[in-house]
Amino acid sequence: MSFLIIAYVMINVTVGKMRSVINELKKIEHVKSISVVAGEYDVIVRVHSNSLEELFEVTEKIHAIDGVERTTTHIVEKEVITE
Amino acid sequence: MKRKIFYLLGILSGVLSAIVIPLDIIGEKTAPNIWIYANVSFVVGSLISVLIVFFLLVPIKGKPLGKYVDPNFTRIKFISGKAFKQIVLMAFGNTIASLGYFYVLYAFSDPSAILPFMQAAVAYIILCEIFTEKDSPTISELHAISSILFGALLASMSPSGNIDVLGLIIVLTLVNGGTTIVALSQRKVRSVVVDARRYDSINIRLWYLLLTTLMFLVVTYIMNPSYVLEMFKIGNEVIIIVVVSMTITFFAKVTYIRAVGMGKASIVQAVSSVSAILGIPITILSNLLSPGYFVEISTNVWILIIKVIGAVLVAMGIILLALSEVRAIVLIRIRAGASPRGILESLSKIRGVIRVSAVTGKYDYVVQVKLRTLGKAYGLIASELDKIKGVEDYIWLSTLYEWEEI
Numbered sequence: 001m002s003f004l005i006i007a008y009v010m011i012n013v014t015v016g017k018m019r020s021v022i023n024e025l026k027k028i029e030h031v032k033s034i035s036v037v038a039g040e041y042d043v044i045v046r047v048h049s050n051s052l053e054e055l056f057e058v059t060e061k062i063h064a065i066d067g068v069e070r071t072t073t074h075i076v077e078k079e080v081i082t083e
Numbered sequence: 084m085k086r087k088i089f090y091l092l093g094i095l096s097g098v099l100s101a102i103v104i105p106l107d108i109i110g111e112k113t114a115p116n117i118w119i120y121a122n123v124s125f126v127v128g129s130l131i132s133v134l135i136v137f138f139l140l141v142p143i144k145g146k147p148l149g150k151y152v153d154p155n156f157t158r159i160k161f162i163s164g165k166a167f168k169q170i171v172l173m174a175f176g177n178t179i180a181s182l183g184y185f186y187v188l189y190a191f192s193d194p195s196a197i198l199p200f201m202q203a204a205v206a207y208i209i210l211c212e213i214f215t216e217k218d219s220p221t222i223s224e225l226h227a228i229s230s231i232l233f234g235a236l237l238a239s240m241s242p243s244g245n246i247d248v249l250g251l252i253i254v255l256t257l258v259n260g261g262t263t264i265v266a267l268s269q270r271k272v273r274s275v276v277v278d279a280r281r282y283d284s285i286n287i288r289l290w291y292l293l294l295t296t297l298m299f300l301v302v303t304y305i306m307n308p309s310y311v312l313e314m315f316k317i318g319n320e321v322i323i324i325v326v327v328s329m330t331i332t333f334f335a336k337v338t339y340i341r342a343v344g345m346g347k348a349s350i351v352q353a354v355s356s357v358s359a360i361l362g363i364p365i366t367i368l369s370n371l372l373s374p375g376y377f378v379e380i381s382t383n384v385w386i387l388i389i390k391v392i393g394a395v396l397v398a399m400g401i402i403l404l405a406l407s408e409v410r411a412i413v414l415i416r417i418r419a420g421a422s423p424r425g426i427l428e429s430l431s432k433i434r435g436v437i438r439v440s441a442v443t444g445k446y447d448y449v450v451q452v453k454l455r456t457l458g459k460a461y462g463l464i465a466s467e468l469d470k471i472k473g474v475e476d477y478i479w480l481s482t483l484y485e486w487e488e489i
Contacts, residue, residue: 008442008449026486033487037412037480044412044449044480074442074449080431081438 005049006076009062010041017067018042024065030058041072092342099335101361103328105369107188110324114317117189118303118310120325121181123317125296128329132292135333136285153341155283162272162290166282172268174294180261181299183253191250200254203235204262209404211267212455215434221456223407230400237393244386269340284340288333409457410482413464415448421473423447433467435459457481 013021018036025034025045033046045062049055059073107124114120136159139149149156162170184201188194206228213220220228240246272287303310417426423441430439430450438451452464460479468474 006440008440022484022486033485035410035412035482035486036484037482039480040414040478041480072445074444074446076440076442076449078427078441079438080427 005052005055006079007047007049007055008074008076009045009047009059010072010074011043011045011062012069012071013042014067014069021065021067025062028058028061030054089342092338096335096339096342098361099331099338101365103332103335104194105365106324106328106331108194108369109373110321110328111185111188113324114321115313116310117185118306119313119317120321121185122300122303122311122314123321124325124329125181125292125299126314127322127325128332129293129296131326131329132289132333135330136289139285149283149285152337153283153285156285157283159289160282160286162282162286166272169268169272170287170291170294173265173272173291174298176261176264176268177291177295178261178298178302180258180265181295182302183257183261187250187253187258191247194250200235200239200251201258201262203232203255204259204266205401205404206231207259207263208266209455211263221458223403223456227400227403230396230403234393234396234398234400238390238397240386240390240393244383273340284337287340288336292336404455407456409454409460410485411452411454411460412480412482413448413450413452413468413477414446414480415450415468415477416445416475417447417473418475426471426473429471433464435463 011021021043022034022036025031025043030047030049031045032048035044035046036042037044047055047058049058055073055075059071062068062071110124111117111120114123136149139147139152139156140158141148143151147156147158209220209224209228213224236246236251239251269287272282300311415430417423426448427439427441430436430448435452435454436450437453440449441447442449452460454460454463465479468477
């Protein structure tokens with residue numbers, strides 16, 4: 001049984017590249033959900049990985065996407081789901 | 084993508100449940116007694132469900148077949164603890180709804196005219212949500228609810244131009260009340276997380292149906308023991324009808340539960356209420372396929388027009404509800420020295436908050452929010468955040484587009 005590591009990756013996207021960035025993100029394994037938001041960040045991605053190593057690989061793949069300017073990763077320590 | 088699948092599942096569930104009604108009408112006319120037919124339906128339905136679940140355990144490319152129906156499915160799992168209580172509630176709701184459903188099937192000349200009113204249950208769910216939020220409904224919610232209720236009323240008109248009041252009352256109280264209990268507790272079961280996994284729709288359906296069958300048999304046995312005992316004397320043609328009807332029902336429910344897991348119960352109910360509209364063509368079609376079992380279709384154009392207007396009103400209410408939902412992500416920073424555990428708890432108690440994650444980094448919490456309208460954002464979320472001690476700063480990021488792997 002592997003540990004589940006959940007993380008949020010906040011992404012700033014170059015203007016005009018949104019559509020292609022989303023399409024590339026969808027192809028990355030372990031990316032659970034993608035939200036395009038209005039505000040400080042442009043895209044918030046939720047990642048479910050089995051290890052920190054795997055999380056690193058995911059962020060690496062995100063960095064490689066053309067149009068991704070900057071990312072900030074937040075690792076989830078504890079979570080409450082109320083729905 | 085997620086949204087498309089979500090709506091597709093909802094519609095599919097509605098279509099499948101609409102097909103079941105004419106099948107049940109034929110079954111009821113063939114069987115000696117409606118309650119015997121109902122009991123046979125439940126018992127055969129349970130057996131079919133168990134068989135289907137075993138079939139879904141068959142591995143294909145290393146994964147059980149059921150994983151393609153619901154990715155959360157791994158094996159047959161007993162449902163325990165908090166989730167079990169909700170399953171019992173679901174079964175209780177379904178027993179009440181089924182008693183009403185079969186009674187209407189038996190006692191009224193044209194059940195397919197009254198049963199579309201089952202779709203009005205969506206209005207009950209929203210009213211429950213409004214009530215628990217202790218908040219007044221917005222004008223668009225009132226608009227949607229009245230459109231659905233009046234629409235269903237018009238769509239329920241019988242060929243002779245009458246509306247069967249007693250039948251309507253049964254549908255409005257027993258059937259819809261029961262359905263509301265099922266829908267609300269279903270959502271709670273789905274939200275229980277065990278080992279980072281939610282319960283899958285296949286196991287939920289299986290245990291819920293087995294429990295409902297048990298409760299229903301007990302209730303009908305109390306009504307008259309022969310309803311249960313004479314079940315074994317039933318003819319083969321009835322069994323065939325029941326098998327077909329229950330197999331379709333199983334898939335209707337699985338798609339429904341699957342959709343509820345992806346979105347709000349009220350919207351799933353709303354989307355699946357296409358069956359209210361489908362009631363008209365399906366009655367016409369079943370009349371052509373097996374004449375004699377159904378009430379003659381009205382040749383009065385005006386009655387048909389009124390029924391179509393009713394169906395359109397229901398559809399408009401549905402669309403209005405589905406489009407007004409708003410999602411957002413709120414990023415929160417807390418003051419040094421504040422209790423993270425206490426804040427996590429206070430945040431998760433806010434209505435409209437669906438997930439709170441304590442995270443490392445620049446922000447301390449990522450909060451996911453889901454609201455029926457943006458107008459509720461201040462009253463429900465912002466004013467509550469202001470009250471929590473220790474919250475230093477937050478930013479509100481409205482979600483413009485969303486995708487989720489399913």
